[in-house]
Ligand code: AMP
């Protein structure tokens with residue numbers, strides 16, 4: 444029996460970041476950037492107006508005793524620059540985002556015109572308030588946001604909608620990221636039947652697959668549904684072989700305990716470099732982890748595909764995923780060492796958390812809420828059996844209760860917030 448830390452270390456030793464790939468921005472959200480993104484273009488690319496109003500020369504307004512009359516020479520719209528120059532005593536109508544015409548250096552917003560209707564006539568004149576106008580007002584300067592050559596997103600950053608927008612704004616249509624891991628999931632067990640199909644005697648629903656596939660998608664990985672496999676060595680070996688060719692990592696559930704037909708670990712042991720673990724946690728004690736070699740394709744080197752043999756019990760499968768598989772998958776995705784596991788936060792166990800000493804860390808399913816005192820408070824979310832998915836479904840956190848007699852009412856416990 445090994446500790447959770449030791450099991451995590453064994454997993455991480457078998458997981459390396461996937462190679463960098465150049466991906467279109469549209470598919471790269473949540474990926475980890477593999478090289479600094481350098482601006483190819485300045486933002487803004489040209490001086491432009493921050494307001495709807497009139498582009499003028501500030502010299503014509505500064506020092507004036509009252510409103511000044513300007514003759515309107517034309518208009519500049521976003522995407523439609525004005526070709527003529529604005530001379531002394533002249534102004535141009537200008538809309539937000541339009542290039543500042545030559546000659547002009549300041550924008551007077553429409554709110555600071557005297558008696559004008561908006562939009563004003565194409566030609567004619569307009570009275571502009573002179574008070575409080577300073578040169579450069581309401582002009583966005585070329586390069587004031589980003590200069591060409593600036594690093595806008597650093598290597599190791601996780602892409603977000605705003606970062607994707609920044610990368611687009613500086614002229615790139617693609618970004619170099621660690622490939623999003625394609626993670627296959629197959630469940631094992633002769634007794635399993637997919638939702639919607641009739642149950643025969645002794646059969647149960649396959650609940651693990653849909654849950655794990657959904658969790659993978661939430662975590663930013665690309666889930667691949669590989670179906671259900673019988674408790675049969677030949678079939679398991681074939682399924683495993685096919686899976687590692689298609690995927691960057693594989694999750695299986697079931698078949699890693701001590702039972703007669705717990706064959707996943709047997710097969711994994713034969714085809715890969717496997718570690719079968721008894722982890723000192725409850726639930727999710729049995730766990731198998733192996734690395735299976737798969738062809739790289741097109742002259743590329745052999746790929747080392749991590750395989751996570753999660754336990755079959757539904758709660759165990761999800762807890763094992765959270766504590767053991769997810770950190771390994773995040774390393775594949777290129778996340779840094781400090782960003783592999785969700786950091787535990789302290790919480791108050793209002794009614795206590797009951798357990799007995801058994802040498803294990805208990806990952807109890809709890810409902811956590813942030814209270815008015817600024818602290819997290821938790822209570823058990825329901826029945827705590829490893830087969831009782833209802834308690835997991837009601838939970839938004841795992842309380843990590845160390846070996847011993849549990850947490851007294853009002854005591855503190857570390858929690859991992861996953862929901
Ligand atoms: P195993 O580890 O294969 O012995 O499975 C442990 C328990 O989990 C057994 O009661 C299985 O029937 C159940 N189980 C295994 N796989 C699944 C699954 N995909 N969905 C729901 N229950 C499962």
Ligand code: MG
Pocket residue numbers: 631632633674697698704705755
């Ligand atoms: Mg089984």
